[in-house]
């Protein structure tokens with residue numbers, strides 16, 4: 139049993155900012171490019187510590203992305219970070235051709251992602267970038283679930299060769315993974331075992347999935363396997379196929395459009411290897427709205443209750 | 457005692473006003489901005505306050521032609537807010553012009569409000585011509601409207617658009633400048649809110665876009681640089697633009713020197729207020745300052 143009241147809440151962007159600083163200490167080739175919101179995405183921590191390795195590019199995401207490519211092709215390891223809405227889409231062409239096609243060693247941090255950026259509203263609530271980024275050859279795409287994991291993902295990204303996009307959020311979210319929990323890019327973590335159904339999640343819905351699984355077990359004795367699919371590309375086929383075989387039903391949950399998102403990526407694996415009934419929790423083909431993060435999470439049905447109900451539904455189809 | 461917020465239902469006419477009247481209008485707009493942001497508990501105070509004087513003249517000085525009773529009137533001039541984050545000043549202005557009830561200003565940034573954090577076309581708020589929020593896009597939308605009116609439909613409709621000075625760091629903005637000059641869009645009035653503030657600091661430090669005037673001149677613009685808090689200068693710049701729209705073949709760029717947070721002493725010229733709302737204490741202080749200013753204006757009898 140997890141006691142939710144004992145869990146601290148920390149924003150994932152803090153993990154990103156601190157992770158980049160750790161990298162900066164380890165490797166003099168780490169460079170950071172700023173897009174006028176370095177405080178928001180917390181690369182301001184790096185800027186303070188390593189001012190000589192920080193360059194402000196202004197509000198110019200296309201230029202920043204391609205400058206990063208030039209630096210990568212000259213032996214550096216540049217991180218560029220902005221709001222996910224602008225770090226994945228304003229520069230979409232640059233990401234495809236200059237970053238991915240060149241297989242350039244560029245790291246992009248997409249902050250303030252999803253509806254939980256809250257009152258800023260739909261323009262800032264990026265809900266589509268997973269669908270785009272996972273189609274790019276050579277791209278590694280990570281959507282970590284909490285502060286610790288974001289920090290580990292950032293460090294791992296800086297220590298591997300090749301383009302990486304890390305998607306994280308603005309609001310404080312439950313910090314439930316431990317310092318010494320294993321994190322490996324491309325290897326999903328099983329957080330709770332069970333064989334009645336599998337719940338596969340990424341980002342802040344991982345915590346909601348854990349809570350839903352706890353409710354299923356406490357209320358009805360249903361044992362759900364909870365999988366944290368932090369890396370969406372390359373995807374962990376092994377864990378997904380095993381979940382399909384062992385559990386026979388899968389619910390996916392993500393703070394993203396259902397179309398083309400993490401759930402779709404899981405479905406591609408499931409359908410090709412071991413088809414089982416699936417249900418998708420996510421945003422259903424619409425734009426976001428202004429509101430407070432918690433309010434939006436329940437309005438759009440990304441909360442534990444929605445996951446719980448989806449689990450009950452899918453069990454009927456097993 | 458808790459701070460109580462209410463919105464009077466006072467509206468203003470779009471006619472010629474005395475300087476004293478413009479001062480009173482912009483005071484009311486500033487009050488609305490503070491109130492709605494205080495209630496929202498998030499949002500962009502600095503840029504919204506800094507543009508209050510220009511919005512007052514543009515919407516209430518007989519410059520922009522619109523009809524709140526029939527806001528989609530086909531022959532209206534267009535106003536496109538490219539710097540979508542300063543939506544609070546646009547919302548306050550539209551409410552005070554009679555586009556929608558002023559009490560709706562209390563719903564800013566709340567779930568299901570028509571006053572979304574950034575202007576949203578799909579929220580159906582009268583007066584909103586386009587969604588905005590991804591910097592640099594609104595100005596090209598304004599261009600598309602100006603091209604439609606001048607080159608395709610051949611009407612005399614004017615298009616006004618506001619970009620920030622940080623916003624013009626976006627590359628596509630200069631594609632817009634190039635096309636505006638190329639197509640002789642004399643019906644386009646591009647206002648640059650030159651407060652030298654953006655999120656990370658001073659514009660000239662984050663990424664210098666100076667000299668601004670020379671850049672626009674080289675793209676074939678008439679450039680007018682003004683004090684964006686001086687009603688005479690604002691009026692005269694808009695009137696020059698309207699004249700140019702008839703006689704010249706150049707688009708107009710008004711570089712408005714403004715102060716972020718103008719009107720509230722502790723916010724003025726401080727980039728930290730780019731994206732912050734006032735808390736209760738700050739809102740009280742702000743209302744006191746605005747009240748004092750109101751008294752001063754009255755006693756001056758301009």
Ligand SMILES: Cc1ncc(C[n+]2csc(CCOP(=O)(O)OP(=O)(O)O)c2C)c(N)n1
Nearest residue numbers: 174224503589590591620621622623653654
């Ligand atoms: C394409 C894009 N990149 C980044 C942002 C985030 N952002 C919102 S406002 C802003 C700063 C704008 O500065 P300026 O235009 O000078 O406006 P001011 O600070 O004067 O209000 C930034 C970077 C955005 N909205 N759109």
